[in-house]
Amino acid sequence: MAENVTIARPYADAAFELARGAGALGPWSEALDRLAAAAADASMKACISNPKLSADQLYQLFIDVAGQGFTPELQNFVRVLVDNERLQMLPEIRDLFVELKNEHEGVQEAEIASAFPLDDATLANLKADLETRFKTRLNTKVSLDPELIGGVRIAIGDEVIDASVRGKLANMAAALKN
Structure with missing residues (x-):
């Protein structure tokens, strides 16, 4: 994984500089989402690793599968x-x-991560509170984790806020052992 990131970094940097220079960070991000989804597909992985496909064939196949509307860059x-x-x-x-x-x-x-589905109002309030606390805008990704029993666990960068019942029970168990 670390090796993949090392290899991918110069390409990501180049894509970012191209997108920033063109003032098109949003469209590039959306396009890279589509391209990454296409590249992650099992059938496409087989094509990518197929030595019988020439670079031109692979390029055309990939563009056709990933969708049209890509800029020349x-x-x-x-x-x-x-x-x-x-x-x-x-x-x-x-x-x-x-x-x-x-x-x-x-x-x-x-x-x-929430033990139960969060309604839009609750999520909006939670997001606003977190943005105030961290003094930054946030993109939220919500997932369900019934093992939390109740509450939420929030990870922002390398900071984790565990306000779940499971986390509180684990803290109580640790305190009782000491």
Whole structure:
């Protein structure tokens, strides 16, 4: 994994600089999402690793599968990835691009795990409170984790706020052992 990130970083940096220079961070992010999804598909992985496909064939197949409407710069970016046999790195490139984009825009990712589904109003209030506490805008990703029993566990960067029943029970158990 660390090796993949090391290989993907220069491509993500280049994509970010191209997108920032064109004032198109949002469209590039969306396009990289589509490209990464296509590259992660099992059938496409088989095509990417197929030595019988030429670079031109693989490029055309990949563009056809990933969808139309890519800018010439983005098509050229895909061409570079194909020529350098780095197409399989697109998920990592996308992740690194999103990190750079978020840093540029002053946004952090917040992963919220909840024992129960959160309604829109509760999520909006929680997000507003977290943005105030962390003094930054947040992109939230919510997941359900019934093992929490109740409450939420929030991860923002390297900070974790565990306000779950399971976390409180674990803390109580640790305190009783001491």
